[in-house]
Amino acid sequence: MTESGQQPDADTTPHPPALPARAPTSGDPAWVRILITTIAVGSLIVLVVIPVLSVFVEALSRGVTRYAQNLTDPDNLSAIALTAVVAPCAVILNTLFGVAAAWAIARFQFPGRTLLVTFIDLPFAISPVVAGLMFVLLFGSSGWFGPWLNAHGLRLLFTPLALVIATTFVTLPFVARELIPVMEAIGPDEELAALSLGANGRQIFWRITLPNVKWGLLYGLILCNARAMGEFGAVYVVGGRIAGETNTMPLQVEMLFQGFDSPAAFAVATVLTMLGLVSLGLKTWVESQQDDGQKQEEPAEPGITESVIPPKTA
Amino acid sequence: MSIIAKNIVKQFGDKVILNDVTVEAPSGALVALLGPSGSGKTTLLRIISGLEVPDQGTVQFHADDITRRSARDRNVGFVFQHYALFRHMTVFENIAFGLRVRKISEAKIRERVHELLELVKLPEMADRYPAKLSGGQKQRIALARAIAPKPAVLLLDEPFGALDANVREELRQWLRRCHDEYHMTSIFVTHDQEEAFEVADKIVVMNKGRVEQEGSPAEVFEHPANAFVMKFLGKVNSFQAVLQDGRVLFGNVEMPVGANQVIQTGNGKADVYVRPHELDLGRTAESGNCLRGKVMHINPAGSIVKVRVLVEDFGLVVNVDISPERHRQLALASGESIFVSPKNAKIFEPDYAI
Numbered sequence: 001m002t003e004s005g006q007q008p009d010a011d012t013t014p015h016p017p018a019l020p021a022r023a024p025t026s027g028d029p030a031w032v033r034i035l036i037t038t039i040a041v042g043s044l045i046v047l048v049v050i051p052v053l054s055v056f057v058e059a060l061s062r063g064v065t066r067y068a069q070n071l072t073d074p075d076n077l078s079a080i081a082l083t084a085v086v087a088p089c090a091v092i093l094n095t096l097f098g099v100a101a102a103w104a105i106a107r108f109q110f111p112g113r114t115l116l117v118t119f120i121d122l123p124f125a126i127s128p129v130v131a132g133l134m135f136v137l138l139f140g141s142s143g144w145f146g147p148w149l150n151a152h153g154l155r156l157l158f159t160p161l162a163l164v165i166a167t168t169f170v171t172l173p174f175v176a177r178e179l180i181p182v183m184e185a186i187g188p189d190e191e192l193a194a195l196s197l198g199a200n201g202r203q204i205f206w207r208i209t210l211p212n213v214k215w216g217l218l219y220g221l222i223l224c225n226a227r228a229m230g231e232f233g234a235v236y237v238v239g240g241r242i243a244g245e246t247n248t249m250p251l252q253v254e255m256l257f258q259g260f261d262s263p264a265a266f267a268v269a270t271v272l273t274m275l276g277l278v279s280l281g282l283k284t285w286v287e288s289q290q291d292d293g294q295k296q297e298e299p300a301e302p303g304i305t306e307s308v309i310p311p312k313t314a
Numbered sequence: 315m316s317i318i319a320k321n322i323v324k325q326f327g328d329k330v331i332l333n334d335v336t337v338e339a340p341s342g343a344l345v346a347l348l349g350p351s352g353s354g355k356t357t358l359l360r361i362i363s364g365l366e367v368p369d370q371g372t373v374q375f376h377a378d379d380i381t382r383r384s385a386r387d388r389n390v391g392f393v394f395q396h397y398a399l400f401r402h403m404t405v406f407e408n409i410a411f412g413l414r415v416r417k418i419s420e421a422k423i424r425e426r427v428h429e430l431l432e433l434v435k436l437p438e439m440a441d442r443y444p445a446k447l448s449g450g451q452k453q454r455i456a457l458a459r460a461i462a463p464k465p466a467v468l469l470l471d472e473p474f475g476a477l478d479a480n481v482r483e484e485l486r487q488w489l490r491r492c493h494d495e496y497h498m499t500s501i502f503v504t505h506d507q508e509e510a511f512e513v514a515d516k517i518v519v520m521n522k523g524r525v526e527q528e529g530s531p532a533e534v535f536e537h538p539a540n541a542f543v544m545k546f547l548g549k550v551n552s553f554q555a556v557l558q559d560g561r562v563l564f565g566n567v568e569m570p571v572g573a574n575q576v577i578q579t580g581n582g583k584a585d586v587y588v589r590p591h592e593l594d595l596g597r598t599a600e601s602g603n604c605l606r607g608k609v610m611h612i613n614p615a616g617s618i619v620k621v622r623v624l625v626e627d628f629g630l631v632v633n634v635d636i637s638p639e640r641h642r643q644l645a646l647a648s649g650e651s652i653f654v655s656p657k658n659a660k661i662f663e664p665d666y667a668i
Contacts, residue, residue, distance in 0.1 A: 190398050197415065198386055
């Protein structure tokens with residue numbers, strides 16, 4: 001670390017002047033701006049803020065003790081626990097699928113590639129209820145694989161495993177959809193550089209590919225997890241709504257609400273809502289990290305002509 | 315270690331990228347693959363590196379046939395046009411990567427990386443991320459990364475293509491020094507003939523998936539094998555001449571092509587090529603063997619004076635390079651009448667005409 005004095009220190013080069021904070025470009029009269037802002041903020045308050053707050057107000061309307069009792073009810077606890085298991089399982093399966101699919105699609109040309117891209121989006125296009133019914137058709141007692149499962153003393157429908165499969169199907173596109181554009185934008189050069197430097201496939205994946213896509217991946221995971229926790233239609237069909245066994249949080253909320261126990265329904269709903277808010281916070285944070293990353297990718301100013309000729313050594 | 319790519323054929327779909335190409339780089343040489351875009355030069359380089367697999371043909375390093383060997387095991391340093399630095403790693407870690415995957419001790423890695431940082435004159439950049447470097451700095455780090463594991467072969471794909479002219483100039487000389495110092499056999503791809511002539515020991519001119527000519531820079535420049543090479547390696551004036559009784563005539567002017575088989579093969583038309591510096595200007599038609607023209611434009615900036623002359627009889631614009639002394643002597647001005655006489659001309663087999 002010698003000779004640092006010979007180099008023009010990039011830190012001392014003048015930075016471009018900061019852009020003016022924000023130019024008031026709009027020539028619209030004040031009342032138009034105020035009206036539009038009021039409509040936007042007003043509808044946000046009416047449609048989002050008040051309903052979310054009301055969940056908490058309703059849950060706590062019979063007091064904190066009752067709220068705590070509602071939450072610690074065995075069936076409700078089981079629902080919370082089940083969601084806490086099913087959603088991560090779906091996320092893990094989707095991560096494996098998403099990374100593999102994105103890698104194959106972004107890096108290779110193979111027969112059926114376009115078809116794969118289309119099929120990844122299929123779960124977005126199909127109603128979750130229909131997705132649930134598909135699995136009933138496949139694994140129900142009169143379904144395609146049902147008799148075989150019965151003959152081997154296995155049961156899939158109305159078990160937590162069925163919930164995991166249905167949830168995974170419904171959330172299938174999230175991770176892959178996030179990763180494909182990221183991997184395509186980064187391109188294969190860094191991976192090829194690593195290969196030519198002697199890295200094996202495992203080293204390339206863990207040291208180059210994964211660190212490069214980590215923010216995109218994390219973003220996909222958060223969206224996938226949020227969607228998995230809130231999934232209702234598909235798990236409704238394949239789970240059979242057995243309280244304490246196959247009821248996830250959304251199913252439990254609906255069951256309590258139908259049973260006229262709205263304080264309990266809202267108590268469980270608060271947990272779901274808070275998880276959603278945490279997801280939102282994480283998502284915002286990841287987005288800010290992604291933005292930082294993109295800013296860094298802008299080409300730096302070419303340095304002033306530097307002396308790059310190495311000393312001729314013996 | 316010498317490199318031989320023999321009879322390489324490569325197709326992408328129906329498109330033939332390389333059509334039976336054979337290229338040899340003698341041990342320790344710095345070879346330029348020179349050609350326009352689409353000539354297949356980058357594909358050839360990637361085949362030599364192992365990043366691409368040929369449909370036919372073999373790649374040999376010294377006596378070893380390595381055609382089927384993975385890029386990972388070829389011990390080749392590869393420098394990408396757009397650097398391909400690992401963006402989430404510091405400069406230090408970038409250079410260390412090839413050493414880390416070889417499980418070299420931490421102390422040795424530090425020593426080697428710092429040695430290379432000194433070599434590329436960026437020792438204070440060790441902890442920076444690639445995004446904070448200028449283009450020239452990035453390419454130097456990419457080069458340091460490629461040579462860190464001491465490869466016997468260094469391959470560079472348009473290494474300076476994305477850089478500013480003055481940075482490019484310096485990096486060329488730097489590459490040459492680097493190559494000499496580390497005793498590597500190097501091949502680099504470029505479409506810039508000046509770059510090739512400036513640093514290479516041997517030039518391979520490629521076009522449309524074939525090798526048009528190979529040889530030392532002097533050979534290739536002074537004795538171009540065909541019209542393509544002639545045209546690609548610098549400015550050239552072409553004249554549609556007539557072959558007549560063993561003479562090459564453009565109008566009444568005999569083109570001094572020297573003894574050439576083409577002339578003996580008979581009559582007909584042929585393209586004749588003359589470099590701008592092989593034309594002379596005169597105030598009078600003293601030699602007789604000259605074209606009458608009008609000065610259109612004079613560019614006196616540089617070590618030569620570039621004159622554009624309109625040969626009115628043929629509606630042809632001719633570029634002539636003359637020395638500043640000659641320019642002063644002639645005291646040319648735009649619009650003046652002038653005589654152009656060819657000092658040397660080249661003619662090629664007509665079926666090679668582009």
